[in-house]
Amino acid sequence: MSEPGGVVVGGRTALYGLVGWPVAQTLSPAMQNAALSHLGLDGVYLPLPVEPARLAEALAGAHALGFQGLNVTIPHKLGAAAACERLDEVAAAVGAANVLTRTATGWAGSNTDATALAELLELNGVNAGARVLLVGAGGAARAGAWAALQAGAALVVCARREEAAQAFVEALRLALPDRAGAIEPLPWDGLGPACQDADVIMNGTSVGMAGQPAALPGVAFRPGQVAVDMVYGDTPFLAAAAAAGATVVRGEEMLLRQGAHAFTLWTGQPAPLEIMAAALQAARTRKTP
Secondary structure (H helix, E strand, O other): OEOOOOOEOOOOOEEEEEEEOOOOOOOHHHHHHHHHHHOOOOEEEEEEEOOHHHHHHHHHHHHHOOOOEEEEOOOOHHHHHHHOOEEOHHHHHHOOOOEEEEOOOOEEEEOHHHHHHHHHHHHOOOOOOOEEEEEOOOHHHHHHHHHHHHOOOEEEEEOOOHHHHHHHHHHHHHHOHHHHHHEEEEOHHHHHHHHHHOOEEEEOOOOOOOOOOOOOOOOOOOOOOEEEEOOOOOOHHHHHHHHOOOEEEOHHHHHHHHHHHHHHHHHOOOOOHHHHHHHHHHHHHHHOO
């Protein structure tokens, strides 16, 4: 059977997918299917919309159906980690999983978001002594926090709900005790002044996604900063950063790198990064009005 994009699905086709709610906006299938096709692997990657209340049921069902690997996106990254029979070192430290790999008895969880962000911070000169302001306290934000701390940066975490930021920081301190002194929570009303002090501002919220608020109130940029958005697309966050003279790191860059790491975990093959990047760009262009 031939699927859109030329993917041929048969009885031996390996199944992969993206679990999230919603997933209509995802660019991952174009990227992953292009990689599978380029390497001549018999596999297909599918978007899998899963309501929040049905995550455990969906993950068990995907395993029963023979899926070999899953990506996990908003709002399921914390729940997916809890559902895994084991986590790798990064996912355990982060407390969230965005990649699940099949084992005989369940799922093994990884966090390639964190690995991808660490690479991007290094590429953009973020290292020991940098001051990172992270907005958000969910699963994506946890990956950003790990990446910043691995870079040797000092981390300030700000979320609309102050108790969420405090709990987030306490969990990080327990998971990364050697960096506990480098992590601080920040009340929401302190966001504006903190933006001016930061070397890096990271958006770890869903703000900017379709159906979500367009912009983060109170966030402002200055020249010389690095702005990292974990949401992909031409977001107001990145537009404001570019207008202020900050260096921007797009969500698509994180998407590409985390997807490449996931591909290798699932297939054991080096990911064809240039092929995946081209497919990602083509899919993004098609979705742009």
